Amino acid sequence: MRVLLISPARSESAFLGKALRESAHSVQATDDLRDGLYLGSLEPFDTVLVVAIDEHAFKSLDGLLPSFAKLPGSPAVIVIMSAVTARERAKALRAGADACFVTPYSIMELQERMRALRRGAVAAPTDSEAHQTIRLEPATRELVEGKRRICxxxxxxxxxxxxxxxxxxxxxxxELIRYAWPEKESVDPASVNLIVVRLRKKLEEHGFAAQLDTVNRYGYQLRAL
Structure with missing residues (x-):
């Protein structure tokens, strides 16, 4: 899942970024709300996770939530707050937040809410999605095709x-580099090639019908047959 993490609090950003990346989420992080809004306008995200646990961040968020809710791709907007009233949480939900968490919170519950909101957003798949025979299982980090599974x-x-x-x-x-290595500014293209080679070997060894093709001088294509 592609996550935009906006957190002025460095310790909270480090904790959430580490936890989300360990769960195989692609995380783009920033410490500024307006920078986050700009990043969200450049490419689609599944979830925008905003940490507003200090008074300044909370006040700044107030007028920006409607804009986050209108970002390309209609990402789920989740806000983490601290010491706020039920009225303030309700106000955030009315302004465009899809969910609010109050510290202390469970990272497990947070991730499950992210997945639930994502499932709701893709409840009506497109024709191409409906005919895909290959999918990912986030809980076990497996690639699934019919009865075949690969860790x-x-x-x-x-x-x-x-x-x-x-x-x-x-x-x-x-685009693949930005998605798979969001925490790095520079990645050797050979790193992508190495992972593609490993994936091709696994697909072949486990009898998957899907194929991973190289598009010369451009990138790669997954043929979900």
């Missing part, structure tokens, strides 16, 4: 997730 690594999971968003269409190498 894959975190980078492999993120790479396949990015490709599945545009199944049967070529995806640029730069």
């Amino acid at each position: 894959i690594g975190k980078r492999e999971f993120l790479l396949i997730e990015c490709l599945l968003r545009q199944a049967n269409l070529p995806v640029p190498r730069d």
Whole structure:
């Protein structure tokens, strides 16, 4: 899942970023609300996670929530607050938040809410999605095709997730790098090639029908047959 994490609190940002990445989410982080709004306008995210546990961040968020709710791709907007009243939480929900958490909170519950909101957003799949025979299982980090299952690594999971968003269409190498290595400014293209080779070997060894093709001088394409 592609997550935009906005947290002025460094300790909270480090904790959430680590927990989300360990669960194979692609996380783009910033410490400024307006920067986050700008990043969200550049490419679609599944979830915008805003940490507003100090008074300044909470006040700044007040007028920006409607804009986050209107970002491309209609991401779920989840706000983490501290020491707020029920009225203030209700106000955030009316302004565009899909869910509010109050510290202390459970990271497990937070991730389950993210998945539930994502499932609701894709309840009516497109024709191409409806005919896909390959899918990812986030809870077990497995690639599934019919009765076949493969356990894959975190980078492999993120790479396949990015490709599945545009199944049967070529995806640029730069886009794959941003998705699978969001925490790094520079990534050697050979790293992508290495993961693709590993994934191809696993698909072949486990008898998957789906194929991972190279698009010369562009990127890769996942053919979900």
